[in-house]
Amino acid sequence: MNQIDQIKELQRQGxxxxxxxxxxGLDRKTIRKYLHKEDFNQPQRVPVVHPSKLDRWKPLIDAWLAExxxxxxxxxxxxxxxHQRLCEEHAGEYDCSYPLVQRYVKARKAAQRQPGGFLELVWAPGEAQADFGEAEVVExxxxxxxxxxxxxxxxxxxxxxxxxxxxxxxCVAQGLQDIFRYIGGVPSRIVFDNATGVGRRIQQHIALNQLFLRFKCHYGFSVTFCNPNAGHEKGNVENKIGYTRRNFFVPLPVVDRLADWNDGLGQTARSCGTKSRSF
Structure with missing residues (x-):
């Protein structure tokens, strides 16, 4: 390739x-060959797939993994x-080794796994994250x-x-409605945890609770769900939940009614010098 590169470089020089x-010191035919050549990709080797003793059982394994x-x-x-199920349920027919099954299952699970990507580090104005925290109060x-x-x-x-x-x-609909009224606006998009009561994301399918779906249509915001067990995808609200717990639930709050306390959270936030209702 070094020699070919020299030829192309001299060609660029005219x-x-x-x-x-x-x-x-090369033959002119060799020079002309590379002067007209544009594709220098190496041909891809086609992998040879050899038959495996496990081929007979792969459809059954795939069905179990899909279930x-x-x-x-x-x-x-x-x-x-x-491997144990195949030995138990197909004794006398199944004769594959465990490492063979292990390699195949590992490859299939990797293929089923959601493709990785990049987290959103820059958020547009009006985009929000929502989640629940847990604490104790005396009511x-x-x-x-x-x-x-x-x-x-x-x-x-x-x-x-x-x-x-x-x-x-x-609870989600009531809480969001109260917050919308307080801030005088509605987010363009809200990112939810997959475990909240508004709905769930299963692979690419999203099923919303009917009450929340009506609420969403009324206010006109879009909804995005995090991947399962991926709380880091909404790190801003996760941090705020911890901040709220440390600053508003320590020491243990003593209230008469939760509804009245919710109305007073805004005044408490302003007295702490914050711009929000409760952090």
């Missing part, structure tokens, strides 16, 4: 085949369990565990919180 041949997508993560097949003399919905805007680092007894779609 030299003809004769001049290049005399300079490099696993609807199961809890800890109740899915491992390569060892697949009307009774100590109880509550859920607090936090909505943050990564562009400005502003955050707003409302407290509820649970994290259902009704």
């Amino acid at each position: 030299l003809g085949p004769g001049d290049i041949a005399s300079r490099l 696993d997508q609807r199961m809890r993560f800890k109740q899915r097949h491992t390569a060892k369990r697949i 009307a003399g009774v100590r109880k565990t509550v859920k607090y919905l936090t909505l943050t805007f990564p562009y400005s680092n502003a955050g707003f919180t409302q407290v509820f007894g649970g994290e259902t779609a009704e």
Whole structure:
């Protein structure tokens, strides 16, 4: 390739085949060959696929792995369990080794895994993240565990919180409605955790709770779900949840009614010198 590069470099300098041949001491036919050549990619080797003893059992293994997508993560097949099932259910026919199964299952799971990408480090104005945190309060003399919905805007680092007894779609809708009224606007997009009560993302399919779907259509914002078990994809709201817990739930809040306390969170935030309702 070094010699070819020299030929192309002299060609770029305007030299003809004769001049290049005399300079490099090469035959003119060789020079002309490379002067007209433009594709220098090496031909790709086609991998040879050899038949495997496991080929007969691959459709069954694929079916088990596909069924696993609807199961809890800890109740899915491992390569060892697949090998054991094949030995138990097809004794006398199945004669493959465990390493053979292990390599195939590893390759199939890698193919099913969602492709990686880049996290959003720059957020546009009006885009928000939402999630629930958990803390304890004393309401009307009774100590109880509550859920607090936090909505943050990564562009400005502003955050707003409302407290509820649970994290259902009704709580999300009520909390967001109260925050929208307080800030006098609606986010263009909200990123939710996959575990919130508004809906779920299963691979590329998103199923929204019907009540929240009506709420979303009414206010006209778009919704994005994080990947399962990927809280780092909404790090701004995760940090704000911790900040809220440390600053507004320590020491243990004592309130008469959660609804009244939600109304007073804005005044508390302003007295702390913040720009939001509860951080």
